[in-house]
Amino acid sequence: MDWTIPKLPVADVTNAALDYLTDRFSGVTRAISHTVAAWIDVLTGGLNAVPVWIAIPVLALIIWRITTPKLALLSALGFFLLWDVDLWRATIQTLVLVLLSTAASLTIGIPIGIAAALSRRAWHGVSPVLDLMQTMPSFVYLIPAIPFFGLGAVSACFATIIFSMPPTIRLTALGILQTPGALVEAADAFGSSPMQKLFKLQLPLALPTVMAGINQTIMLALSMVVISAMIGAGGLGGEVWRAIQRLEAGDGFQAGLAIVIVAVILDRITQHIARQAQVH
């Protein structure tokens, strides 16, 4: 008896689908990619053109306005360190990538989260996809990104968005679903429409939870910078990647530390905003 269990053609099917999609759409996606890449270059270039002795105080001032003087001062110190070790340009590049990806994640993720909270069916559709997105190793997203968007920052953004979006969706939905039943009942009893209920009750109460999701999304986006560097996204991740390739432990550690500094600053700022959203 010769038993052979037929192999499931997961890889073949995926390849075939990708080939088909690439044939069909890569023209469009490449065009998009060029435009976005141009914007990113302009943004990064523009920010880099600002002299550092103006950029750091201005950033510190903005952080002061949003959060506390203490955090602004610490951030300024962190930025100064980054500039001191010649990583200022890379930092700007990383910040631009991370914040752009996050903005895209929120734009897509928050409406999906709301839909998932309001409709049971939407939730059942979204939930398994989120599980898949989060458990799939993040490298894997890079592979299909390249044929569509080419090597560079745009593919990196694409992979980062997919990888970092789930917490925003999940926590937006969770925040809305956690609205105390008694309050929802009160809103209903006074004749609220579903939209009034959403905007006047559920979203305001969900805000701290949504902010926690945004915080996680930013942290996940930051965790992608080294991986992004593998396809030429540059920035602080690029510095780490180069150090790895040349086995320069010191440079690698320095760039790694720079990522930590950026992470801590972003984390503290979003956490502060989350706390402020907790009004009661």
Place this chain on the structure above:
Amino acid sequence: MKPARAAAATIGSSDKHAISSAVPAKPVTPAIQVSGLTKIFGLRQREGLDLLDAKTSRAEIQQRTGCVVGLENVNFSVRPGEILVVMGLSGSGKSTTLRCVNRLIDPTRGQVTVHGTDVTALSTKALRDFRRTGFGMVFQQFALFPHRTIVGNVEYGLEIQGMAPGLRRDKAMAAIEQVGLKGWAEARPSQLSGGMQQRAGLARALAADADILLMDEAFSALDPLIRRDMQGELVALQEKLKKTILFVTHDLDEAVALGGRIILMRDGRIVQEGRAIDFLLDPADDYVMRFVEHIDMFGIMTVEAAMMRTPCVMTADDPVAAMLARIDEGADEVVLSDQDGRYAGRLSAATIRAMRGTARVDVRGLATTDAILGSDTLGSALPRFSRDVRAVPVVDRSGKLLGQLTDTCIISAIAQQRRVGATRGAAGKL
């Protein structure tokens, strides 16, 4: 002359067992009319309903279909401007009843009409509009929105109606003042004590000027003293605003304090409907009796229900000789009324004897302030009695003499309640 005591039971039971004939004979449209209301919770409602119609027990329905029978054929109506108290132990279906009225819970069967509108037939949008203007609701745990200020909470109902900000703020402020929260408008709910939070909840329900208030255990989460204050204030507010109130509570004392008609529920059904005194003097079954066993009857029985109707009444024009004759027959005193039947004072036997020889009494010096109101409770009349005062005249609000409350009347009222309790108790043991 043996005065017939106005039998408390007769007065009390004038509208007893009104369950089957809940609709008052008056031509006014009821503010709320509930008929045949049945609610079955669970997925297999149709099946549950069929079993219920086949007189299957609740427990068996739950076992066979997993459905919980929340309400079973509930009928009642509330007149405009009336407080109707829905009472019963936890799980008896009070909240479900209340929520079926504004359809926060959709009834499985039955009809709810509010001022003639069939609420059960309204579309989602029509229902929303109806809730905005038709009902104010107050919740046990206040359910204030924590992210809004007090005034922000109070104006919520107006805001979602699309009222202009200035106007709705004015109305909200007026409601806040009405419940005694002036000065707290900009506070957050978490800064307020429980009692104050519920005042805000009440203001929110009043702000939209809805005609009907639905109150679900509104004061149950408050401290006893604050609770009593709120009950008193609600009654005062009700007298002023003439709202129709459906008030859910598990507390008989609260039901008595609110003073309206009471519906007593058990296992999703109404077991008895009437005034507090009816429950006391003529309980429908053991459940009702156990419910009212510990109630202070002096707090609910009115003077009128306990008094005797035909005291020895004469007018001031009657000759002294006639009064003397009454005294000689054994009366302790003579109660006087004027031509219109209003109380005019009373004369003790000794006073009349002292007037022997005169033709007419002079009523001008007689005090009339010793009378009590027929609508007062027995408890509030008790302090009037002493070793020397064994009878007190009873009048209505216009001063008309109704009768006389004697110490004997009070004793027989107590005795009657004991007798009801004893026979019921004995019957229950069989």
